[in-house]
Amino acid sequence: MYEEQIEDPENPLRCPIKLYDFYLFKCPQSVKGRSDAYYMTPEPVVAPNSPMWYSSQPLSSKQVEQMLARIIVVREIQEIIGTSPESLS
Structure with a gap:
């Protein structure tokens, strides 16, 4: 959607x-x-x-996939330590 x-x-x-x-x-x-x-x-x-x-x-689809995987990992780490991009601004 x-x-x-x-x-x-x-x-x-x-x-x-x-x-x-x-x-x-x-x-x-x-x-x-x-x-x-x-x-x-x-x-x-x-x-x-x-x-x-x-x-x-x-970018190849593999490069895009790797980039998105890194973004997801960073977001998960931020959630674990209790920070979010919104709270940093």
Whole structure:
């Protein structure tokens, strides 16, 4: 089930729409509007002011699976120790 995402102009660092726009801003023009790939491979070395943070090469499904597994582990650890990302902000 999908939940509609709404913009949070009060807190752009937590706003999924602003974060997605920023992600697209740091992707090469050639990948914008593609429907066959969502997560692009990060460039190996970038500075905060670099124009591109991602390559035009999509992440493999195995890489996405590993990334999601790490996110789940971090969340489980946060729940065990009694912290959550919301309580840290």
